Amino acid sequence: xxxxxxxxxxxxxxxxxxxxxxxxxxxxxxxxxxxxxxxxxxxxxxxxxxxxxxxxxxxxxxxxxxxxxxxxxxxxxxxxxxxxx
Numbered sequence: 001x002x003x004x005x006x007x008x009x010x011x012x013x014x015x016x017x018x019x020x021x022x023x024x025x026x027x028x029x030x031x032x033x034x035x036x037x038x039x040x041x042x043x044x045x046x047x048x049x050x051x052x053x054x055x056x057x058x059x060x061x062x063x064x065x066x067x068x069x070x071x072x073x074x075x076x077x078x079x080x081x082x083x084x085x
Contacts, residue, residue, distance in 0.1 A: 053078050 049056065053074030058067050079085035 054067050054071040057071035057074065058065055076085065
């Protein structure tokens with residue numbers, strides 16, 4: 001009786017090990033890859049204008065003509081990008 005139990009137990013354990021090895025592969029193919037896109041846009045990492053971030057923030061964000069904390073952060077990052085700060 002004990003021999004039958006261990007035989008079934010090892011068979012179930014082998015099946016579980018195979019599933020543990022195969023399931024991540026299926027998850028990768030379903031969710032892990034980047035979707036294929038057909039968009040062939042221009043290089044879009046550069047700012048669209050030569051204006052300062054504070055000027056653009058004053059034009060488009062919240063109250064026109066005033067700057068907020070986001071303009072300050074963007075200006076600091078712009079100075080770091082230009083290797084001034």
